Amino acid sequence: MTGPDDRPVLTAIGLTRRFGGVTAVDGVGFTVAPASIRAVIGPNGAGKTTLLDLITGFTRPDAGTVDFLGHDVLKLPPHRLPAIGLMRTFQSARLVPRLTARENVMLGAHHLTRSRFLADGLRLPRARREQRALAERADAVLDFLDLRRYADTAGADLPTGVARLLEVGRALAGAPTLLLLDEPAAGLDGTETRELAGVLRGVAAAGTAIVLIEHDVELVMSISDEVLVLDAGAVLADGPPAEVRADPAVLAAYLGSAAPAEEAR
Amino acid sequence: MPQVVFGGLIDGCVYALVAVGMSLVYSITRVINLAQGGFVVLAALVTVALQQAGVPPLLALVVVLVGFAGLLAGVDRTVLRPAARRIGNQRMLLVTVGLLQAISGLLLVVWGNLPYTGRPFTAGPPWTVAPGFLGGVTVQPQQVWIVALLLLAVLALTVLLRHTDLGLTMRATASRPDAARLVGVDTDRIRLIAFGLSGAMAALAGAAVVPITFLQFDTTTSYAVSGFVAAVLGGLGSIGGAVLGGLLLGVVEGVFSRYTGSSLAQVAAIVLLIGLLLVRPAGLLGRAEEVRR
Amino acid sequence: MNASPRVLVLAVVLLALPWLTPGWTELLVIVEIFLLVVLGLDVLTGQAGQISLGQTLFLAIGGYGAGLLTVRAGWPTWLAVVVPALVAAAVAAVLGRAFLRLRGYYLALATLGLAVVTQAGATGLTAVTGGPSGLVGVPSLSLFGLTVFSDRANYYVLLVLCALAAWFTANLRRGQTGRALAAVEHDPQAAAMLGIDPARYRTGAFVVAAVAASVAGSLYAYYLRFISPDLVSVTVALSIVIMLALGGVRTVVGPLLGVALLQGLPLVGQSFALWQPLVAGLVLVLVLTYLPGGLWGGLRGLLGRAGERAGVR
Numbered sequence: 001m002t003g004p005d006d007r008p009v010l011t012a013i014g015l016t017r018r019f020g021g022v023t024a025v026d027g028v029g030f031t032v033a034p035a036s037i038r039a040v041i042g043p044n045g046a047g048k049t050t051l052l053d054l055i056t057g058f059t060r061p062d063a064g065t066v067d068f069l070g071h072d073v074l075k076l077p078p079h080r081l082p083a084i085g086l087m088r089t090f091q092s093a094r095l096v097p098r099l100t101a102r103e104n105v106m107l108g109a110h111h112l113t114r115s116r117f118l119a120d121g122l123r124l125p126r127a128r129r130e131q132r133a134l135a136e137r138a139d140a141v142l143d144f145l146d147l148r149r150y151a152d153t154a155g156a157d158l159p160t161g162v163a164r165l166l167e168v169g170r171a172l173a174g175a176p177t178l179l180l181l182d183e184p185a186a187g188l189d190g191t192e193t194r195e196l197a198g199v200l201r202g203v204a205a206a207g208t209a210i211v212l213i214e215h216d217v218e219l220v221m222s223i224s225d226e227v228l229v230l231d232a233g234a235v236l237a238d239g240p241p242a243e244v245r246a247d248p249a250v251l252a253a254y255l256g257s258a259a260p261a262e263e264a265r
Numbered sequence: 266m267p268q269v270v271f272g273g274l275i276d277g278c279v280y281a282l283v284a285v286g287m288s289l290v291y292s293i294t295r296v297i298n299l300a301q302g303g304f305v306v307l308a309a310l311v312t313v314a315l316q317q318a319g320v321p322p323l324l325a326l327v328v329v330l331v332g333f334a335g336l337l338a339g340v341d342r343t344v345l346r347p348a349a350r351r352i353g354n355q356r357m358l359l360v361t362v363g364l365l366q367a368i369s370g371l372l373l374v375v376w377g378n379l380p381y382t383g384r385p386f387t388a389g390p391p392w393t394v395a396p397g398f399l400g401g402v403t404v405q406p407q408q409v410w411i412v413a414l415l416l417l418a419v420l421a422l423t424v425l426l427r428h429t430d431l432g433l434t435m436r437a438t439a440s441r442p443d444a445a446r447l448v449g450v451d452t453d454r455i456r457l458i459a460f461g462l463s464g465a466m467a468a469l470a471g472a473a474v475v476p477i478t479f480l481q482f483d484t485t486t487s488y489a490v491s492g493f494v495a496a497v498l499g500g501l502g503s504i505g506g507a508v509l510g511g512l513l514l515g516v517v518e519g520v521f522s523r524y525t526g527s528s529l530a531q532v533a534a535i536v537l538l539i540g541l542l543l544v545r546p547a548g549l550l551g552r553a554e555e556v557r558r
Numbered sequence: 559m560n561a562s563p564r565v566l567v568l569a570v571v572l573l574a575l576p577w578l579t580p581g582w583t584e585l586l587v588i589v590e591i592f593l594l595v596v597l598g599l600d601v602l603t604g605q606a607g608q609i610s611l612g613q614t615l616f617l618a619i620g621g622y623g624a625g626l627l628t629v630r631a632g633w634p635t636w637l638a639v640v641v642p643a644l645v646a647a648a649v650a651a652v653l654g655r656a657f658l659r660l661r662g663y664y665l666a667l668a669t670l671g672l673a674v675v676t677q678a679g680a681t682g683l684t685a686v687t688g689g690p691s692g693l694v695g696v697p698s699l700s701l702f703g704l705t706v707f708s709d710r711a712n713y714y715v716l717l718v719l720c721a722l723a724a725w726f727t728a729n730l731r732r733g734q735t736g737r738a739l740a741a742v743e744h745d746p747q748a749a750a751m752l753g754i755d756p757a758r759y760r761t762g763a764f765v766v767a768a769v770a771a772s773v774a775g776s777l778y779a780y781y782l783r784f785i786s787p788d789l790v791s792v793t794v795a796l797s798i799v800i801m802l803a804l805g806g807v808r809t810v811v812g813p814l815l816g817v818a819l820l821q822g823l824p825l826v827g828q829s830f831a832l833w834q835p836l837v838a839g840l841v842l843v844l845v846l847t848y849l850p851g852g853l854w855g856g857l858r859g860l861l862g863r864a865g866e867r868a869g870v871r
Contacts (some may be wrong), residue, residue: 069762079755090748098744107749120729120733120735120736127734173752342754351844352850358609359609359799360847363839366797367840456871486796493670528679535674543668
């Protein structure tokens with residue numbers, strides 16, 4: 001549906017991670033199709049964030065492989081991932097408080113820059129060109145998110161909702177092939193969440209695949225192409241939203257309580 | 266050679282006393298108090314002043330011990346605790362550097378830049394132990410005092426920490442400060458006690474060492490460094506580790522100084538310790554996860 | 559547009575300073591030497607958030623390097639600045655890789671270790687360093703056939719170097735490197751996820767700090783015409799950190815304030831020299847506790863508030 005090459009951008013097989021006696025992630029495997037949104041849901045402690053940490057190299061898995069566009073991701077240090085097209089955000093916004101919104105977004109495109117200490121310190125023409133290009137790129141992202149008015153506000157002074165959106169924007173500035181988002185809607189109100197949903201659909205339509213870890217079941221069901229349900233570290237169900245929603249195991253274990261069932265109807 | 270190792274062990278006992286004081290404060294506050302080195306020299310020079318005023322050495326020791334327990338509790342109350350409320354641990358380390366500098370400055374103002382030494386606690390001739398073994402070891406009575414005071418201090422602290430309710434509370438505060446506060450522990454009081462104890466350690470170290478060495482306003486830094494090194498070497502927050510770290514540092518310095526002169530011995534000791542830190546980052550008796558990022 | 563007249567005024571004042579304050583030029587030169595060191599350290603501490611209590615190692619590499627290469631080997635003085643600076647950069651690159659993985663206290667300890675090693679090495683390696691009495695007979699700096707001998711000549715050479723260092727570090731701060739360093743300081747894990755290698759950037763900042771200190775050390779030796787362990791003691795290492803913390807990080811004025819205060823205080827009067835360490839220590843404790851941005855940060859906050867109030871009226 002996205003062109004001639006439908007091979008998945010990311011393939012995880014048998015990912016396992018134990019902490020002491022607890023198996024936080026237990027033989028999890030899944031794929032992410034190009035330009036699609038793949039949601040990962042599950043109750044607290046189901047191993048969702050650990051799964052992202054495994055893929056991005058913050059935690060070493062006890063078993064399993066992750067292939068991203070032919071790269072063995074588990075062999076790369078985290079800072080090499082953006083250059084091959086893999087970026088992520090964190091559960092809590094981690095913008096740099098003393099930099100402005102624009103500067104924070106500029107950081108997202110860091111792997112596309114080449115000037116370092118000498119070029120920057122001496123303000124070589126190359127560094128100045130890069131600087132201009134970066135600023136333009138950041139402004140384009142701010143415009144896309146409709147946050148241009150915050151461009152010169154310090155990260156420390158941004159409202160929570162704006163900061164969360166900006167963190168997604170910061171990752172977008174790096175033009176990733178795959179974007180891993182860890183609960184981007186946490187702390188957003190209804191309007192902001194709808195705004196975020198629109199942004200994510202637009203991002204996927206423009207060709208960036210997304211792995212979305214999320215608590216907000218409504219958001220997940222409305223925008224995802226495929227949903228992976230984790231429970232106690234293991235895969236409970238995997239498929240398109242409609243299928244997952246109808247899965248008796250999911251209904252029993254995860255949507256069993258009244259409120260989520262209401263949402264799922 | 267036995268004499269060299271023995272001399273190193275005695276220096277090591279003094280480092281251990283400094284390191285135990287730092288380690289105690291660290292375990293409660295997570296701050297390394299580099300000013301401890303300054304308090305050691307201050308205690309030493311106050312001891313000398315008391316002796317010169319005619320106070321018998323052992324009485325002077327007791328006076329300094331009690332006085333410095335109060336002094337450090339006071340310093341925590343007026344300087345360090347208010348600072349810790351406002352700033353992070355990295356900045357707190359610099360605050361203690363400032364305090365160390367201020368104490369050196371105070372010493373310079375009051376005592377000038379001359380070196381001082383004191384009278385031993387008890388008079389008596391040195392005696393030689395095991396003269397048949399490589400020349401044996403000559404022991405000064407004051408060196409026996411140093412060893413005895415270290416043993417006594419460690420014993421007292423162990424009893425306090427392991428066998429009293431206060432010790433239990435202190436250990437609980439050390440491992441889980443937030444939880445301790447939640448269950449109603451007055452952590453400010455625990456801080457004060459930790460600083461009081463570390464003041465007593467500084468007093469012991471200073472009063473005990475000054476009869477066998479010369480101290481002046483700028484020897485503060487070297488005690489701060491040695492105590493810090495010993496505390497980290499043993500694993501921060503562990504009393505036994507601090508003692509072990511101090512003794513090891515003393516012996517390494519002593520043995521090297523035999524062959525290279527005292528300043529290069531310090532280089533060798535520090536290089537060895539930094540190497541050890543990089544290979545075994547948690548120190549001899551510490552846990553690893555706190556050290557690296 | 560309105561920045562250039564200000565820069566011009568500043569330049570004129572700085573150029574005229576040795577003539578405006580006769581008798582103070584010696585102090586000005588010393589202030590410049592330490593300003594160079596502190597500006598470099600600001601990249602590491604202010605921008606990358608890493609403590610180094612051991613900058614005297616690089617001061618010593620520059621000072622003893624310049625002294626030995628000119629006195630023993632007869633090298634031209636400028637080359638004896640450049641080569642030690644490169645050595646300092648290499649040493650910092652190697653040490654940085656090993657040390658900057660360590661957390662707060664352990665890093666502080668390791669760098670404090672460098673300061674101890676430096677002082678003890680300078681004192682103990684008598685055959686190389688001349689021991690406690692130091693290395694004497696160091697020549698003055700020669701540039702383009704001119705000998706930089708007088709206080710004023712040294713002032714101008716160092717003025718150029720300090721201006722270069724201020725320009726370089728300000729460029730870093732405003733450029734992508736500065737943003738990357740800010741990200742590393744605030745949250746190394748999140749920075750890594752943006753493609754920034756924290757170890758590499760910390761090490762880079764350490765190298766910048768080392769080169770600045772080394773050049774300053776070389777010029778220190780040329781100016782005093784000797785170099786001795788007293789100039790690279792642990793006390794000096796701590797006072798370098800104190801200067802930065804006192805003045806405030808990530809500016810040029812902050813370090814200048816810190817250095818001028820610490821170096822200038824003893825000159826207030828003979829009797830005051832005795833009180834200087836005590837006062838400096840107490841001031842440092844107060845500034846660290848109550849002024850998060852250092853003296854200059856506090857001053858700026860005050861000026862800003864006053865300006866706002868004036869603006870409202």
